[in-house]
Amino acid sequence: MTLVIDFLDETNSISESEQRQILSLLSLAAKKENVENESEVSLIFVNNERIQEINKEYRKKDYPTDVISFALEEQTPDEITIIGGDMPRILGDIIISVPKAKEQAEEYGHSFMRELGFLAVHGFLHLLGYDHETDADEKIMFGKQEEILNELGLFR
Template sequence: MTLSLEWTNEQEEMEIGESLIGMLEKLLNLAAKAEGIEDGEVALSFVTDEAIQTLNREYRNIDKATDVLSFSMLESVEGEPEIRYEDEDEYESDNGSEEEGAPFAEPLGDIVISVRRAMEQANEYGHSLEREIGFLFVHGFLHLIGYDHENEEAERLMFGKQEAVLLEAGLTR
C-alpha cells in the first residue's frame, strides 16, 4: 500500500510537529483501508482563516471562513484528458535497473484546514485540538473520495465512517 501525505504550513498560530503529522498519516491509512484505497497522495495545507475564506469565496462563492475544504483530483470533467507523468512507464529503481510501473502515487486531492477554526471548534466541543484536526482531516479525505453530506442519509453515512476511523485511532471526544 502506497499512500502518502504531503503537507505545508501556511499559518503561525500553531506549530505543526511530527507527532501531529504522524497521527494524520495513521488516520489516512485507516480511512483508506476502510474504503479499499491502496495508493494515492493527499496534499494537506494548514492555513489562516483569511486564506481559507479566500478559497471558499473563489471556489464555492461563499465569502466566509470555514474549517476545512477539499479539492478532489478524482473528479473529472467529460472529455478531460488523462494526466500522464513524463516517466510514468519506466523508471530507474534504487539498484539502477529500469522497472515497469509508475513511481508516483496518484494525487487524490488537496485538503485545506483553518487552524484558527480548528482551535475554536476544539474549545467549543470540549475535546483536544488533535482530535479536531483529525476529525477535519478524515472529513476532508472522505470528501476527496466522493462522500458528501447533502442529505440526512448521506450525512449519517459519512459521519459514521469518520467516527469509526477516529475511534480506531483512539481519538475520542
C-alpha cells in the same frame, strides 16, 4: 498500505507528533476504503484569512470555513481520463484552517487533535467521493469518520 502525504503548514503550528497522528488517521482511512498503495494527497494548514480567500474564490462564500477539499479525480464531461501504468493515484488537496480547528475544539469540548483529525478525515472522505448532502449520505460519511477516529483513540 502506504499513503503519501505532502504536508504544508503555512501557520508553522502543527507539531511533528500531530502530523504523525494525522498520517496514521489518513492511512487507516485509506486502508478501510481500499485506496491504492502509494496514492498521494496534499494536506495544507492555513489561517482564517487564507481559507476565506480560497472559500470566496472557489465556492463563492466570503467567510472562513474549517476545511475545504479539492478532489483531483472529479471530471467534467469534456475531460479525458489519463491512465498510466506506473503513475500514482493523486487524490487531491485538503486545506484546514488551524484557528477554526482550535475554535471548534473548544466549542465542542474535545481536544485540538481530535478536531484536527476529524477535519482531515472529513476532507479525505470528500476526496474519495463521499458527501453529506442528504441525511442518508451524512449518516454513512459521519459513521466512517467516527469509526476511524475512535479506532485511533480520538474520542469526542
